[in-house]
Amino acid sequence: MNTRIIKELIKVVTMTIILSFVIDKIVFHTLNWISDKVYTGQSIGKLNQFLQIKDSKEVLVFGNSRANHHIDVKILGKSAYNMGVDGTGIAYSSALLNTLEKGTKQLIIVHIDTKNFFDNSYDGSDIKGLKIKYNRNEKITSFLNSSGHISIIQSFYKSLNYNGKVIGIIKNFYKPNYDYKTYNGYDPLFVNESDEKARDFILKIEDDHNCERKYQVNEIAMDYLKKIKVISESSKKQYLFITSPIYNDKCKKDNDILKEIMKQQNLQYIDYTDFFKGNNNNQFWKDKTHMTQSGAEKFTNELLKQVQFASKTN
Amino acid sequence: MLFNSIEFLIFFPIVFILYWFFKSSHKKQNILLLISSYVFYGWWDYRFLSLIIFSSFLDFYVGKKIESSPKKEEKKKWLIVSLCSNLGLLGVFKYYNFFADSFADTMSFIGWEVNDLTLNIILPVGISFYTFQTLSYSIDIYREKINATKNMVSFFTFVSLFPQLVAGPIERASNLIPQIEQNRKLNISLIKTGFLQIFIGLFRKVAIADNLGVYVDSIYANSDIHNATTLLIATIFYAFQIYFDFSGYSDIAIGSAKLLGFKFNRNFNLPYFSRTLTEFWRRWHMSLSFWLRDYLYISLGGNRKGIVLTYRNLMLTMLLGGLWHGSSWNFVIWGGIHGLFLSIEKYIFSSLKISTFNVLGYIYTFLVVLIAWIFFRAQDFDTASSIISKIFVLDFGSLFIGNLNQFVNGILLLIIGLMIDLKLFNAKIALEDYGDKYNIVRLSLIISVVILMLCLFYSTTENFIYFQF
Structure with a gap:
């Protein structure tokens, strides 16, 4: 390799680094500008709306898709917002809880699932869904930094924060899905007549259960639960942890261990997994873990009793 | 180590800089490449390095024996040693459970219940690729297309060169060994x-x-x-x-x-x-399809032994090509579908005197x-x-x-x-x-x-x- 080749090689590498850095920054700032104006869609809109209204609501719901589709916050009152997001877990919820004003009185409902707590593969990477606010929201940034899910490359190529979300953001920028001012975060599920057969078929499938397996608590999920506990203790809010219904849960061991953990942590927890046991109906279900609007309505009415009780005791 | 990992992003520039630092000696570069390739492979599971090293030793030695044997029968004997050892290892690691399962199913079908014969075997990454590569070396020496290399490091580097070690392209010794044994140059x-x-x-x-x-x-x-x-x-x-x-x-x-x-x-x-499907196979995974053509289809007789045997050879090549991908009947059927349509195409082309x-x-x-x-x-x-x-x-x-x-x-x-x-x-x-x-x-x-x-x-x-x- 002669000097000329070395020079050319250095030229290619240097130019690529400089150009890619510049392009990255242009795109990153453009996307920041666009995304800050988006208030619809799960990519960023819902998060933007949440950050805007979070301290003005009396009831807030956090959790995954089951929280999102199962808790019809309209039933819980006018001043309620459902911040459940598909594909997220306890890491994502805890980072959002950290953004709440400590002095505001609120009822916080956190939907948790045994899946997070006893799944060895859960690594808290759902928190990466908040990367869009990395270095743009102090409290979210601090959580992301401590999560171990921010790579070194991220600090160089900032557009990585928008990984997988660009199309959704641009689409919602030009054509919002709904009027966000009337949106309360709850997304009901429906089953079309043509899909009912497939749904009934799914519900009939017997799952392989190994209820005798050792339920080892996932340390990452446990750490996040402890973080939520610390957040809850330093605020004026009332926290209620729940697990919403499942179509036909055959293993109770995990639920019992989770109940015990919540008790040890001194956190108020209600397990609604078997809420429909005895009066179940396929119409309540989209699949084995997600309820339709009619199921969600029935369940939220039950949850309302607990919320009213909590309001009285607070 | 995966190409799309942070590890490779660090590994490759280090190897690259060290490699061109030794630009005046391709022998030093080869030693570096060999060590780097073993690190690259060992990152996944260092225990299976022993398999690559064994396979390399065997074919290096067998290659020399094939070349130095004066008689055709003796050359053939050494080629069989290479074929049996390489395919034997591949058979144990990749196909043992498949054949054990199929045997048990067949026995059960005719009324004999057989105990579970399957073993808990891990499939070593890249074994199908480097086995085919070493096999082509022995076969090419036997066919007198190439000479056996005298340099052990060169041969070991040929077998394990990290860019193509785990998933190809399946490089022929005739292309790669001469490049390994001479000074490489980087140009713009x-x-x-x-x-x-x-x-x-x-x-x-x-x-x-x-x-x-x-x-x-x-x-x-x-x-x-x-x-x-x-x-x-x-x-x-x-x-x-x-x-x-x-x-x-x-x-x-x-x-x-x-x-x-x-x-x-x-x-x-x-x-x-x-x-055409024939054209597809000239464009898809070319290093495998050309390997199958040169070492299997042609060895079976190719199209030189009449129309019936040509179709048989085509079908066998594609069935075995399917099985090469994995130990499951699904892969065999996949190969069978390709073999069937390739045969139909061959018939149509020869009947209608068209080429596409x-x-x-x-x-x-x-x-x-x-x-x-x-x-x-x-x-x-x-x-x-x-x-x-x-x-x-x-x-x-x-x-x-x-x-x-x-x-x-x-x-x-x-x-x-x-x-x-x-x-x-x-x-x-x-x-x-x-x-x-x-x-x-x-x-x-x-x-x-x-x-x-x-x-x-x-x-x-x-x-x-x-x-x-």
Whole structure:
């Protein structure tokens, strides 16, 4: 390799680094500008709306898709917002809880699932869904930094924060899905007549259960639960942890261990997994873990009793 | 170590700098390459390095014996040693459980219950690739096409050269060993074409293939609950997922090799732009299809022993080619479908005295390949046949989309990938040479845009599909 080749090689590498850095920054700032104006869609809109209204609501719901589709916050009152997001877990919820004003009185409902707590593969990477606010929201940034899910490359190529979300953001920028001012975060599920057969078929499938397996608590999920506990203790809010219904849960061991953990942590927890046991109906279900609007309505009415009780005791 | 990992991002520049630091001595470079290749492979599981080392020792020794044996029978004896040892190892690690299972099933079918004979065997990554590579070395010496190398380090480097160690391209000794045994030079053309190919390969793999894979996996995991529309779209997605996954891997391998001064053979040549299945196999996984042609089809007699034996040879080659991919009847059926249509084409071409089809051939070829992919992707035979029957009874309905964002990303990236291929097809230029067209500023700009696309669209880091073979 002669000097000329070395020079050319250095030229290619240097130019690529400089150009890619510049392009990255242009795109990153453009996307920041666009995304800050988006208030619809799960990519960023819902998060933007949440950050805007979070301290003005009396009831807030956090959790995954089951929280999102199962808790019809309209039933819980006018001043309620459902911040459940598909594909997220306890890491994502805890980072959002950290953004709440400590002095505001609120009822916080956190939907948790045994899946997070006893799944060895859960690594808290759902928190990466908040990367869009990395270095743009102090409290979210601090959580992301401590999560171990921010790579070194991220600090160089900032557009990585928008990984997988660009199309959704641009689409919602030009054509919002709904009027966000009337949106309360709850997304009901429906089953079309043509899909009912497939749904009934799914519900009939017997799952392989190994209820005798050792339920080892996932340390990452446990750490996040402890973080939520610390957040809850330093605020004026009332926290209620729940697990919403499942179509036909055959293993109770995990639920019992989770109940015990919540008790040890001194956190108020209600397990609604078997809420429909005895009066179940396929119409309540989209699949084995997600309820339709009619199921969600029935369940939220039950949850309302607990919320009213909590309001009285607070 | 995966090409699409942070480890490789650190590993490769270190090897590259050290490698060219020893530019005056290709022998020192070879030692470095050998050590780096073992580190690269050992990163996955160092225990299986012993297999590569054993295989290398064996074929190095056997190669010398074949060459030095004065009589043809003796040469043949040593070739059989090589064939039996290499295929024996492959058989134990890759096919033992398959044959044990099939044996037990057959016995059970005729009324004899046999105890479970399967063993808990881990499949060593890349064993199918380096076994074929070492086999071709012994066979080529036997056929007097090449001379046995005298240098052990050169041969060991040939077997384990890290860019192509785990998933090819399956390089022939006649191409690679001479390059290993002489001084390599890096020139501007290699830098430009190598860099571009690496980044396009990464884009094909981590952006296109992995995004499509998320949808494909979700549908194929629950194929019984989806209708024909969804299954058909998932299968079309899979056809492109596997293409962009494997061609992406090959691009990174060939591009990395270029930066080390090596020229590997092309492995993909826009296979979906084929008018016949015969043409498809000249464009898809070329290093394997040419290997099967030269060492299996021709060894069986090729087309020199009459029409019936030609079809038999074609069918056998494709069935064994299918089995090479994995120890499952689904792969055999996949090979069988290809063998059957290749035979039909051969018959049509010889009867009608034509050499290709008209433009409708593109659709015909894609459809045959698509149907065969169902067997390649499905968990088992029952799943594959249920998918095919749903599609053929036209059980169409509304498309299941799942995660809309992911689905739209997949389609967008697929369109970009196809546009790149279309551009290469129309320009009649290989990606391998494309980087040469640009000056350094334009090349850096193109690579920067690719990096941006990777940042915005990379999907979860998944293994390369062909690693399992």
